[in-house]
Amino acid sequence: MQLPRARTLIHGIGTLVTPAHVPAPVRGADLAAVVEVPGAAIAIDEAGVIIASGPEADVRAQVAIDPDTELYDARGMLAVPGLVDCHAHLVFDGDRANEFELRNRGASYEEIHAAGGGILASVARTRAALDAGTIAHQVRRNLDWMLAAGTTTAEGKSGYALTLEHELESLKVLASVAEQHPVHVTQTLLAAHTVPTEYAGRPDDYIDEVAIPAAERAVREGRASAADVFLERGSFDRAQAHRYLTAAQRAGLTARMHGDQFSDQGGIELAIEIGARSIDHLEALEVDAPRLGELAASGVAAVLLPLSSLFLGRPWAPGRGLADAGAIVALASDFNPGSSYGESLTLAMSLACLGCGLTAGEALTACTVNGAWVLGLSDRVGRLDTGYRGDVVLLDQPSLQHLPYHVGTPGVRAVFVGGLEVVAQGDRS
Ligand code: NIG
Ligand code: FE
Secondary structure, three states, rough: OOEEEEEEEEEEEEEEEEEEOOOOOOOOHHHOOOOEEEEEEEEEEOEEEEEEEEEHHHHHHHOOOOOOOOEEEOOOOEEEEOEEEOOOOOOOOOHHHHHHHHHHHOOOOOHHOOOOHHHHHHHHHHHHHHHOOOHHHHHHHHHHHHHHHHHHEEEEEEOOOOOOOHHHHHHHHHHHHHOOOOOOOOOOOOOEOOHHHHOOOOOHHHHHHHHHHHHHHHHOOOOEEEEEEOOOOOOOOHHHHHHHHHHHHHHEEEEEEEEEEOOOOOOHHHHHHOOOOOOEOOOOOOOOHHHHHOOOOOOOOOEEEEHHHHHHHOOOOOOHHHHOOOOOOEOOEEOOOOEOOOOOOHHHHHHHHHHOOOOOHHHHOOOOHHHHOOOOOOOOOOOOOOOOOOOOEEOOOOOOOOOHOOOOOEEEEEEOOOOOOEOOOOOOO
């Protein structure tokens, strides 16, 4: 029998850690089920797919290694699957460092938003940058930051343009940047992010005249696989979110939702009712609320965004309660200029443990296989196993526990996408 040929062999791995082979989405007690293999190797074929992984001697016996096989010595490092960021805002101009200062001196996020700052400040800049054709390099930089932090698959939302043409253009630019970038990107239309100035006081008109037509066009033009809404006082209410998301679903998009960030607007009930893929944020969800059990029993993923809790000084979402109640828990960065200017999923893991009460294994599952499930990719990414894409992060850490434990120092030394080394950091000699 001819053995499959390894194009890449990553050997000398100190410990390989991967979510166990439980079908996705992973929920409840299975969230903590990770496999830890000491002395491991990973073999990846010409197509960029893992053909063997596990104890090094087993891997070497299962594949053909020839003089052209690229050999990477991991020198005892920890290997985890390429991280999957299932909630990230990627297309915006500039930043809002000024608001960071204001908030740190006491202004609240909602006050800044109500005064025309916040999302609307980014919208004005983003429209101008789209018109001037100057946004692509910023999107590319965001993806570069993610990749350096170990993220190999990410969602990219629009939502800072809020006209029909600009929202579509945001997705178009994202697609063209992503095509040339190692990070695998899925596209989400966040046309219903907030009500733009020209529709002030007329959110229903905005939904009907801009958001829904944008969803329909995004599908016709193949620009998005999901639609998202910000269901919150000051943005869109439950009826508007329902109208937009169900229209998007009819057009063929998966429904996502920003919900229970500052207040309960019936988001969990709506997400369950329409069969949304996820409800994200949940900082306003009380651990003893009956809705927590309803969410946990449903097929809707609870996406934790603890970097935004840190950034805005908000409560931690009840991750422990959700996991214990059997929920599909995912973990993402919420990278954006206003409420979470940070792309590090390893820091998100630290906060998911310290703030939301997850274990290291649960946090890893949440930002690998479950993130992949939220994006509809869990058959391809999120695990270090045969048949999955050869997306691997090598970290200078002695164990999985050290990933969240060593706060702010992830120790990412190398990132592989499809078996090719795309990031090399620090001294590997
Ligand atoms: O997920 N909550 C709404 N949207 C973003 C924040 C956007 C911004 O402030 O620019 C979020 O936190
Ligand atoms: Fe968000």
